[in-house]
Amino acid sequence: MKPNFIQKVTNWGNFPVVEKEMRSDDSVSKIKKFVRENNEVIARGNGRCYGDASLGEHIFSTKRLNKFTSFDRLNGVIECESGVLLSEVLEISVPQGYFLYVTPGTKYISVGGAIASDVHGKNHHAEGCFSEYVIEFKLMNENAEVMTCSREENSDKFWATIGGMGLTGIILSAKFKLKNIESSYIRQESIKAENLDEVFRLFDESEDWTYNVAWIDCFQKGKNLGRSILMRGEHALKAELTSNLQKKPLKLKEKFKPTIPFYFPGFVLNSLSIKIFNFLFYNKQTKKQLNNFIDYETFFYPLDVINNWNKIYGKSGFIQYQMVIPKENGKEGMRQILDTIAKSGNGSFLAVLKLFGKNNPQAYNSFPVEGYTLALDFKVNKGLKKLVDQLDTIVDDFGGRIYLTKDSMSRSSLTNYLQNVDSSKFVSLQHKRIVNNN
């Protein structure tokens, strides 16, 4: 039997599904060989992106690069291989009083992926992107050489790789800083907003909060357009906790995780079922404002609770659409976007709205610009391309762009913003599509 490394690969949206060669190893010499022998190589972490990012002719999976190298507990610095997941980092850091400075909405992404996407979280306005806290990383470049990249060493490569979607090489390992926390709980305030104007106002008023996010019901129209719940939070200080929680302030939440065992049939998630879900979600909070303490898992990773929740969308899969619109006209842009979505009848459970602060100009490939970003899911179906086109037009008109980690079919004018990433060695299907204007 000759080994055949070609297999079906797909990302979190189950769209598209491709059949390509995928290899995985933890020996540097074997990785060098793979890079030397192939063109159009792309690294892949945990495949939690959407669309055709991290898919390519020859995919290198970092799943076997999953070891920790060191944890400086005094200064909160972790060094590990690029396939280590953020969830694994938290498992060892939280009990020691450390949290990730920046985390996206799922902890099941790899450290390499966090850098290649330069992920952001609910605290971008206060703490920026993941790269802010990256000290250095080791990258295998086009010549199959391992380079150490930092702000001081090979800094060109450092900045091109941050947000560079794997197009500069394979990140092998990284060293990054963590933040001190006194407890694993978040002091949270949830405030209901009746419409878009109100939620925008709440964002402005919540500037001083570290974590801000709004969950929007994107089926609402007219005067209820943008009906949402704003959630803002801070890491709870030990002294703030109830005496019960104070006994074990850095407790990790127990792991009961229901699993979606199979793909739901296509009709399960339809506009009616989603509308009902959204209605219940908004109305389960009866008070205008609810203040409480919740564990970090529930605050940061509500969807991670359910394994394989992406299967709820059925076999044809779904796409995620996330754009950012610069602040000046952000409100009007968001209004038009939400209006278009509501009219289409196509929508996801909840759309996530955030307000980005200024991004670090050195991280030129990084997605965020100061403005409003909305992320939501769309089931793959016939009317989808047309809807994406309509939304793309609005984003284009308002000078915004699309997050590559989520993109699967937006127009090139909104996705062709990476620089210093052209190489025949490292190419993704996404990059090819964008550059060829498909």
Place this chain on the structure above:
Amino acid sequence: MIVLGSNSEVAQAFVEECLAKGEKFPTIYFLSSNPETTEKFAGHIQVKFFQHSEIVPLDLMNEIDYKTLENINSDLLFCASGYLGLSTEDGLYDDENTERIIDVNYAKLVPVLNFFAKKMESKRSGTMIVLSSVAGERGRQSNFIYGSAKAALTAYLSGLRNYLFDKKVNVLTVKPGFMDTKMTEGLPLNPALTASPKKAAEGIYKAYKNKKDVAYVLPIWAIIMLIIRNIPEFIFKKLKL
């Protein structure tokens, strides 16, 4: 704990499973044919579990210095030493390949297992967990050099278990079916029948805690092998398994 075949993904997953379940070891001894590679894992468990370990070079294909093993004692030994080698199609008559398969899976492994069995026997306590394979249940045309070496190992472990029973030492024979590791990368294995190193480690740990004698990973293989074992030879010889 003593680990043979320390660079095996299953061995490493088993070590992590034990540590994650709260098992405490003063030291883990990693016997390794490639100590440099093992360093990475030793560092990893130090960071993740504060676990101290020692790496002892041991290559079954070279002369073994038993003096280096003299002071290595533990109540738990885990052996994942193995070598799949070339399939029948690619290397049946390749003598070097054949010798290596037989040595690493059985001939040169037995003296080392005996060495540690003797220690446990004299202490009248201990558990040896050794990975054999379902391939050892019956020689089949696609890889019977490997299969026969594993068959020999299975018989050795069964006899050892018998011998050590009244000396209060346990021997657990683990029979993996398909596993998703570097050894099998690229082979067309049915995903429903294939265990990841983590899943395998969980199954082995459970069997160890429940003091089982034989454990199939995944458990479904017990049924598959029951069927395979009972196919009459006049039929089996015609199959292309």
